[in-house]
Amino acid sequence: MAILASEIEALIRESFPNATIAVMGDDGAHFAAEVTDESFRGKNRVQQQRAVYAALKGKMDGAQGELHALALTTKVPD
Amino acid sequence: MTDTTTQIKDTISANDVVLYMKGTKEMPQCGFSSRVAGVLNYMGVDFADVNVLADEALRQGIKDFSDWPTVPQLYVKGEFVGGCDIITEMTLSGELDTLFETNDVTYDKDAADKIREANG
Numbered sequence: 433m434a435i436l437a438s439e440i441e442a443l444i445r446e447s448f449p450n451a452t453i454a455v456m457g458d459d460g461a462h463f464a465a466e467v468t469d470e471s472f473r474g475k476n477r478v479q480q481q482r483a484v485y486a487a488l489k490g491k492m493d494g495a496q497g498e499l500h501a502l503a504l505t506t507k508v509p510d
Numbered sequence: 511m512t513d514t515t516t517q518i519k520d521t522i523s524a525n526d527v528v529l530y531m532k533g534t535k536e537m538p539q540c541g542f543s544s545r546v547a548g549v550l551n552y553m554g555v556d557f558a559d560v561n562v563l564a565d566e567a568l569r570q571g572i573k574d575f576s577d578w579p580t581v582p583q584l585y586v587k588g589e590f591v592g593g594c595d596i597i598t599e600m601t602l603s604g605e606l607d608t609l610f611e612t613n614d615v616t617y618d619k620d621a622a623d624k625i626r627e628a629n630g
Contacts, residue, residue, distance in 0.1 A: 477592060477596045477599070478578075478590060478591075478592050478596065481592075481593075481595070481596065482577060482578065485578070485579050488579075490579075492579035492580060501542070503594075503595055504595050505595065505599075
């Protein structure tokens with residue numbers, strides 16, 4: 433089942449209302465997302481990206497996962 | 511504790527570097543697994559590869575164990591390091607070198623530098 437970049441952004445936005453979010457990709461399965469948020473400060477990359485994956489609420493999971501591939505980058509604001 | 515959890519704990523404590531991946535290090539079956547295995551192979555790191563496609567319980571079990579929704583997953587000295595994006599970033603920034611040095615994992619520094627030169 434396909435998913436739109438705008439849907440991914442909306443899901444991330446729910447959990448990170450003040451983040452700078454860029455989602456690229458238009459084939460319905462492969463995306464690249466960059467999320468910059470103050471809440472990442474003091475966390476390592478694994479912790480930052482776990483938080484983003486949690487926001488995606490299982491869409492990454494399993495064979496039925498709608499999101500086959502999400503290249504994720506997380507950053508702390510300068 | 512489930513058998514799968516026990517199996518994972520045994521594997522990551524018995525091997526300094528473990529890559530949970532789709533396919534094997536000789537024959538990866540996914541581009542993301544291939545990228546991480548390729549970096550480790552190129553850097554001459556001695557690592558154990560675990561093919562999650564060969565074990566359905568493990569395929570889900572490693573995701574639950576690491577609280578991480580994707581494969582590949584790299585473990586060094588029993589600690590989860592990250593997936594493909596994080597390993598790529600750490601390779602290019604030199605953090606992976608530091609991690610290996612801190613944990614007494616042998617690797618080829620020249621090869622790591624070559625990866626950075628080619629992707630700089």
